[in-house]
Amino acid sequence: MLNAVVISVLVMVILSLLRVNVLFALIIAALTAGLMSGMNMTDSVGIMIAGMGGQSQTALSYILLGIFAVMIGMSGITSALVNAMLKVFSGKKLILVFTLAGIACLSQNAIPVHIAFIPILIPPLLILFDRLKLDRRAVASALTFGLKFPYITLPVGFGFIFQGIIRDEMTENGIAISLKEVTTAMLFPGAAMIVGLFIALFISYRKDRVAKKVEEVKVQDIDIADSITEQKDVRWKVSHGFTVIAIIVALVLQIVTESLVIGALSGIIIMFTFRVVKMYEGDKVVNEGIGMMGMIAFVMLVASGYANVLKETGAVDELVEKTLAFTGDSHFVIAFFLLTVGLLITMGIGTSFGTIPILAALYVPVMIAVGMSPLACAALIGTAAALGDAGSPASDSTLGPTSGLNADGKHHHIWDTCVPTFLHYNIPLFIFGLIAAMVL
Incomplete structure (x- = not known):
């Protein structure tokens, strides 16, 4: 248990859970790994910075x-969409919720604005939700x-980034695999x-439910959503x-060049x-x-640097030996262990993207040792990274929905967003x- 990798991961998880x-x-976890392996502070920082370029x-x-998302929002096109939805979906709860899920899917690839659409689209619809007695937990789900399904499954937009990171980190750690x-x-x-x-x-959430206040909200704050709905004629x-x-x-x-940078830059230039x-x-x-996106970008850079420190410590090989001694060569047991660790790490960090370099550095050597196929390895790393993202209080996948649904103070972040999404996903x-670990 005194392995440098294990201690540093525990430090990272504990600090994250303490809301650091x-x-x-x-950064603290990376320095912990370096110091425990015999490096000095300067060397640890240098190795971390050297590894940050991997996710530049x-x-x-x-x-x-x-930037592209902000420009799309400034164009006013989302306001036109809100007005159309208010007219079309009155009295059609299930269709409305599935439509919102579809729009959220588009925000990850076809119109890559991530969570930027939620504060624009959802608050004006809150009045409609209440009139329909629509359970807001269904909307959060x-x-x-x-916000999650497209980047998990489709190699377009944020999915191109997510799956590209899996491919690059697996290759970097010794398992060659293609994006396909x-x-x-x-x-x-x-x-x-x-x-x-x-x-x-x-x-779970098909029955009628009237949203109630969960915090002190002034009357005029509630009227804001109503006035937005009534006044906009876009x-x-x-x-x-x-x-x-x-x-x-x-x-x-983006599809032709396989470069999200070129795709986003072209859209910005046209605008x-x-x-x-x-x-x-x-x-x-x-x-x-x-x-909007800078924090996530820096998390990716630092996570890549952290993974580089873990590899340079030499403690990963020791961890592999101890893991195999505990799990044997059972793919099922190893998969269970990996997914559990992925859940803990991602719940603490709140980002599935930033977790991939860490998981790959830790577990690709284990997967190689037991002879798992590249497909099984990719499925496990991707699933482990996604685990916890839905239920983490610090995740964009939960903070985004709450930011819109709680505009009138009637939606609880933990009980109405985090708990439902954690359980259902x-x-x-x-x-x-x-299953993927056993059949691929």
Whole structure:
């Protein structure tokens, strides 16, 4: 138990659970691993910084997508979508919830705005939810599904980043695999997400539920959502057409060039060229874009540096030996152990993307030692990374839905978002991850 890798991971998880910022938790954990393995402070920091370059392209992709998302929001196209939904879905609860899940799915690939659409789209719909007596836990489950399912299963947008990280980190640690193979392996956790969504919407939260206040909210705060719904009369404009063109071009170029940087940059250029967003607003969109996605980008950089320190300690080989002595060569037992650790780490960090370099450094050597197939390895790493993301209080997949659903103070972050999403998605993910380890 005094293995440097084990101690550093425990330090990281404990600090994260104590609500220490994840960047500080990762840095302290990296230094802990280095010092325990005999390095001095300077060497530990140097190795961490040297390893951060491994995720530089991913970090830049996040920043550019954040800027693109802000520009899409400024175009006003999402307001037009809200008005259309208010007219079409009155009295159609189930269709409305599935539509929200579909829109959330688009936010991860076709229109890669991540969680930026939620504060724009959801608050004006809260009045409609209450009139329909729609259980907001169903909406939270639908939104979280849409924020997770696409990047888990589809190699487009954020999915291209997620699956690309799995491919790169597996290759870096000794298992060569293609992006196509990663996509195939991720069908298992994708199927788990679908099962969880259906259980949530058709069984758990199908009954009427009137939302009640969970905190002190002034009357005028509640009226804000109503006034937004009543006052907005957004018609289709030429700028909306250019926004659609920018989104399509960004998507096509990303697929053709296999570069999210090129795709996002092309969309940004089109939005500026056709003056959907004015050039003098450049500082604003950059600042807001970095504010939205910059934290995730830096988490990815530091996580890559942390993984580099773990590899340089030499303690990973020792961990492999101890793990095999405990689990034997049973793929089922090893898969159970890996998924459990993935759940703990991701619940603490709150990001599935940042967990992949850490999991790959820790467990690819174990997988090689027991002869697991590359597909099984990819499925386990991807599922372990996704585990906990849905139920973590610090995750974008839960913070995003709550930011919209609690605009009127009637939605509890833990009990109405985190607990429902944890139960409905993490349990199926764990089960399907075990199945993937046995059949792939």
